[in-house]
Amino acid sequence: MSMAWTTPYSKSGRSALVPAGPWSYGMEAISVHAMLSGFEELLPENMESEGEGYVYFAEIISQSPNFPELNYEAPGLVQYRELAIFLKVKYGGRVLAYCPFMYVDNDVSLLRGFVAGFPKxxxxxxxxxxxxxxxxxxxxxxxxxxxxxxxxxVVEPMEEVESNPLDSFGSWMLYRFAEPMGVKEFVEIVPEVSYAKIERGNAELKLYSGINDELPVVKEILGGYRFSALLKIREIKKVQ
Structure with a gap:
């Protein structure tokens, strides 16, 4: 098996920006479950939503058994911060979690996300x-x-709970889009999440649009959460 998922190419694979997985992700996160508005322009054709959304900030440690040395010889390459926005949608008769925006502060995570279709x-x-x-x-x-x-x-945890609202959204749906290469396809990611702790409490959330970012607007906050979790990807598949 190749040690590389992406360029730069070398025969050993050790120069690749994204080494081969499977990748696991340890997450320390705060999040807000909310009703959002102004998202209609963000949905691909034949996708519907009533505006239920989930936004999280996370510190993430990623790890691959194919290149474990990265975690102690160059830890900055596999540790990063992330902001993600999900919408609960209906597509093809199913309920799914569609991700219109995701932001990171690390180039390994950026390109690794592009491979799967994350809009990073x-x-x-x-x-x-x-x-x-x-x-x-x-x-x-x-x-x-x-x-x-x-x-x-801002999240103020108040009590420990057993569930995270994002898990009720279903599998993650992504729209992999690269116009010059004619790539326009849906990708379904089936996550596998285990939690060390989930806390619920009060929350504040504001989303801002900019010249290059058309973010939705927060309409109503349903709850704030803080959690520690391990994320693995059970399956990645193109949706016909």
Whole structure:
């Protein structure tokens, strides 16, 4: 099996920006379950939504058994921050989680996402970190790109719960689009998520549009969450 998923090419595969997976993702995240508006222009044809959405900020450690040395010899290549927006949609008679925007601060994650169809862009992302000797009651995330703001989130965890609303959205649906190469296809990602802890509480969320980002508007906040999770990808498949 090749050690590489992408260029730059070398016979060993060690020069590839994205080494071969399977990749696993350890996540420390804050999130908001909300009703969104102004998203209609973001949906591909034949896809519908009533506006139920889910937005998260996460610090992520990624790891592949095909190149474990990265995690201790060059940890900055596999550790990154992420902002993601999902909409619960109906497509082909199914309920799915459609991702119109995702932002990261790391080039490995950026290109790895493109391979699968994630709509990733680079952004500056800051997230509150916890320390065992500091009392932290509220956790926040802010993101900006090109000099303008993208999102601001604050979550105040209040109680431990057993479920995360995003899991009820179903499999993740992506639209892989590359016009010069004639690529216009849907990709379904089946996630496998295990949680160490999920907390629910109060939340604030603002999404901002910019010259190159047409983000939806927050209409109503349904709940805030903080969670620690391990994400694996069970299956990736093109949708006919």
């Amino acid at each position: 862009k680079l952004a500056v992302i800051d997230i509150t970190r916890e320390h065992p000797l500091l009392e932290q009651k509220k956790f926040g995330g802010v993101a900006m790109r090109g000099g303008y703001g993208l999102a601001k989130m």
